[in-house]
Amino acid sequence: MKLAWKELKYFKKKYFFIELMIVLLVFMVLFLSGLANGLGRAVSAGIEDMDATHFLMSDSSENLIPVSRLETGIYEQLKEQTTSRVAPLDIQRMYLCTEKGGNKLDVAYFAIEKGSFLEPDTYEGTSLEDATVEHGIILDDSFAAEGIAVGDTVYDSTTEMEFTVVGFTKDRMYGHVGAAYLTTESYTDLRTSMDSNYKQTYQAFAIQGEDVAGIDLPGTMVVDKKTVIENIPGYKAEQVTINMIVWVLVVISAAIIGVFYYIISLQKERQFGVMRALGMETREIALSVCSQVAMVACIGAAIANLLTFGMAAMLPEAMPFYLKGSSVALVTVVFIIVSLLSSLLSLQRVAKVDPIIAMGGVE
Amino acid sequence: MRQQLLALHHISKTFVDGGEKRTILDDVCLEVHEGELIAIVGPSGSGKSTxxxxxxxxxxxxxxxxxxxxxxxxxxxxxxxxxxxKNEIGFIFQHHQLLPYLTAEDQLSVFGKRAKKSAIDMEQMMEDLGIAGCKKRYPAQLSGGERQRVAIARAFVNDPSIILADEPTASLDETRGRQVVEMIREQIKKHKKAGIIVTHDKRVLDLVDRIYYLENGVCKEQA
Structure with a gap:
C-alpha cells in the first residue's frame, strides 16, 4: 500500500496522464449514463413520477394506456374490489398553440380527475383543484421554455379550444413530449368538440397501493408501473441501445487500465526481480500492484463523478440529462471492480518474475 | 575458531545448450567465515553468475x-x-538497483523486517557509510557512489549471515569503486558477516582476505 502510494507520488507526471485518461473515460461513461436516464425520463417521467403502483386497462391494450378503453361504469366496480385508491387517466398526444393557427407544440394530454392523487406538484401557479378558471391546464416546464407563463391562454390546435395555464410542473414527459394536465371534464369537452358522437370512456385507472389481487373485472387487466413504462413506444429500444454503449465503455475503460498496468509491469519486471531477490514475497508485490490499480481507479472515478455532477448543474434545461444516484454508483463500482480484474493480467507477470533477473547486466 | 557462515560442498551444475550438455560448475567447494571477505574472479562465462x-x-x-x-x-x-x-542474505547488485521512487531511508525500511527492529543500528551504519545526510533524498538526487552506499546499507538491514556483492564496482570509477569495496569490507568486519564479492575488477583484490579463481566451472583458491 505504502509502496504503491509512494510510487504514484514520485512519478506524478506519468500517473497524472494515466489518471487523466481514466477520468475522461469514466466521465464519458457517467455522462452517457446521465443521457440514457435523461432520455428514458423524457419518455417515461409522466408515468414514472405518478404516485401510482399499478394500472387497470383493457386486456387488448398491449400494456399501452392510450390504446386502452374502459367503460365509465368500471370505475365504481373497481372501487369496490380494492381498498387502494384509484383514479381515472387518459393520455392523448395532440398539439397546442399559443395563438390560433400559430406554431404547433407537441403535447401529451393527461386527463385526470380534479384533486386525485395523479395531480402533479406545481412549482408555480395552482393545482387543477384550486383553479378558478373553466378549462385550467398544468404544463410541463418544457413549455415554460417556449415563453408560456401562468395565466396565458393556449389553444388545442385541432379544436381551437381554449385553456388557461394555471400552473407549471417539473419534468413530466411522455414519449419525448411535454405533458399537460387537464381535468376529465375538459378532456371530454375537447373530445366532444372533435366528434359530437363521443361517448365518455376512460383509458385506464391508476391504482395507488398493493391491493390488486382481488381485482377481477371482465376484459381488464392490472399492469404494474414498470411494465407500463417499458411498453411506451421507443422506451425499451432507446434504453437497451444506450445502456449497451455505457456498459461496453465501462468494460473498455477498465480494460485500458489493465493494458496500461500490463505495460507498466513489463517495464518494472527488473524492479520486481530485485524485490524478489531482496526477499519480498510475490504476494506482497501483487498486493502492491493491486492496491495501486485500486487507488488509480478510485481517484479517477471520484474526480469523474465530481466533474459529471458539476457539469450536470450547468447543462441547459432542454438537454435530456438526468443523473440517478443508483446508476452512477453502479457504473462507478463496476468500473472499479473490472479495473481490478483487468489488473490480474499484470499479476500473472508478477508471479512469473524470477529474482535471478536482478543479478548481472546493466539495465 | 571463527564461525563458518557459508560453505559450498561439491556444487555441480550443467545446462543443456543446443542439445549439448555443458558443465557450468564442476565440483565447486568454498567456505567463508564470519568477518571474512572473499572475492570470486574469473573470465565471463566461467560460471560466476551461476x-x-x-x-x-x-x-x-x-x-x-x-x-x-x-x-x-x-x-x-x-x-x-x-x-x-530475506533473513540470511544481503544483496549488493552491479547497478545499485534502488527503487527510484523511494528515499534512501525508505529503501531500507521497505525491505526491513516489519516486526522487529533490525539488530544493526542503521542510523550508525548510514553515518559510517557517509550517507546520513541523504536520508530524505531519492536515488536520482544521489551520486553514483552514494547510491551504491545506500545499496550497501540495504544489504545489511535484515542482519543477514552473508553479503553477496555482484560486481559492485561495475558502474563506478576507480576511486569510488575502491571506496565502496572498502566500505563493504569495513561493515563486514564490524558486524561479523561473511562477504563474497564477484568481480573482475583486479584493482580491488588487495582489499579481500582470500581470492577464488573460477575458470571453466572449476574453482581454485589462490595460494
Missing part, C-alpha cells in the same frame, strides 16, 4: 549442498527460498 545465483538461493544446484549459517539450504523447499534470502 555460482552467485546458487549461493543466493535463487537457483538449485544439481549436486552438492549449500550451508548457510550451518544449516543445509539444499533441503529447504523452493517456497521458503524468498524467506531465506
Amino acid at each position: 555460482l552467485l545465483n546458487i549461493t543466493g538461493i535463487m537457483l538449485e544446484p544439481e549436486q552438492g549442498q549449500v550451508f548457510l549459517n550451518g544449516k543445509n539450504m539444499t533441503e529447504k523447499k523452493k517456497k521458503e527460498w524468498t524467506k531465506i534470502r
Whole structure:
C-alpha cells in the first residue's frame, strides 16, 4: 500500500496522464449514463413520477394506456374490489398553440380527475383543484421554455379550444413530449368538440397501493408501473441501445487500465526481480500492484463523478440529462471492480518474475 | 575458531545448450567465515553468475549442498527460498538497483523486517557509510557512489549471515569503486558477516582476505 502510494507520488507526471485518461473515460461513461436516464425520463417521467403502483386497462391494450378503453361504469366496480385508491387517466398526444393557427407544440394530454392523487406538484401557479378558471391546464416546464407563463391562454390546435395555464410542473414527459394536465371534464369537452358522437370512456385507472389481487373485472387487466413504462413506444429500444454503449465503455475503460498496468509491469519486471531477490514475497508485490490499480481507479472515478455532477448543474434545461444516484454508483463500482480484474493480467507477470533477473547486466 | 557462515560442498551444475550438455560448475567447494571477505574472479562465462545465483538461493544446484549459517539450504523447499534470502542474505547488485521512487531511508525500511527492529543500528551504519545526510533524498538526487552506499546499507538491514556483492564496482570509477569495496569490507568486519564479492575488477583484490579463481566451472583458491 505504502509502496504503491509512494510510487504514484514520485512519478506524478506519468500517473497524472494515466489518471487523466481514466477520468475522461469514466466521465464519458457517467455522462452517457446521465443521457440514457435523461432520455428514458423524457419518455417515461409522466408515468414514472405518478404516485401510482399499478394500472387497470383493457386486456387488448398491449400494456399501452392510450390504446386502452374502459367503460365509465368500471370505475365504481373497481372501487369496490380494492381498498387502494384509484383514479381515472387518459393520455392523448395532440398539439397546442399559443395563438390560433400559430406554431404547433407537441403535447401529451393527461386527463385526470380534479384533486386525485395523479395531480402533479406545481412549482408555480395552482393545482387543477384550486383553479378558478373553466378549462385550467398544468404544463410541463418544457413549455415554460417556449415563453408560456401562468395565466396565458393556449389553444388545442385541432379544436381551437381554449385553456388557461394555471400552473407549471417539473419534468413530466411522455414519449419525448411535454405533458399537460387537464381535468376529465375538459378532456371530454375537447373530445366532444372533435366528434359530437363521443361517448365518455376512460383509458385506464391508476391504482395507488398493493391491493390488486382481488381485482377481477371482465376484459381488464392490472399492469404494474414498470411494465407500463417499458411498453411506451421507443422506451425499451432507446434504453437497451444506450445502456449497451455505457456498459461496453465501462468494460473498455477498465480494460485500458489493465493494458496500461500490463505495460507498466513489463517495464518494472527488473524492479520486481530485485524485490524478489531482496526477499519480498510475490504476494506482497501483487498486493502492491493491486492496491495501486485500486487507488488509480478510485481517484479517477471520484474526480469523474465530481466533474459529471458539476457539469450536470450547468447543462441547459432542454438537454435530456438526468443523473440517478443508483446508476452512477453502479457504473462507478463496476468500473472499479473490472479495473481490478483487468489488473490480474499484470499479476500473472508478477508471479512469473524470477529474482535471478536482478543479478548481472546493466539495465 | 571463527564461525563458518557459508560453505559450498561439491556444487555441480550443467545446462543443456543446443542439445549439448555443458558443465557450468564442476565440483565447486568454498567456505567463508564470519568477518571474512572473499572475492570470486574469473573470465565471463566461467560460471560466476551461476555460482552467485546458487549461493543466493535463487537457483538449485544439481549436486552438492549449500550451508548457510550451518544449516543445509539444499533441503529447504523452493517456497521458503524468498524467506531465506530475506533473513540470511544481503544483496549488493552491479547497478545499485534502488527503487527510484523511494528515499534512501525508505529503501531500507521497505525491505526491513516489519516486526522487529533490525539488530544493526542503521542510523550508525548510514553515518559510517557517509550517507546520513541523504536520508530524505531519492536515488536520482544521489551520486553514483552514494547510491551504491545506500545499496550497501540495504544489504545489511535484515542482519543477514552473508553479503553477496555482484560486481559492485561495475558502474563506478576507480576511486569510488575502491571506496565502496572498502566500505563493504569495513561493515563486514564490524558486524561479523561473511562477504563474497564477484568481480573482475583486479584493482580491488588487495582489499579481500582470500581470492577464488573460477575458470571453466572449476574453482581454485589462490595460494
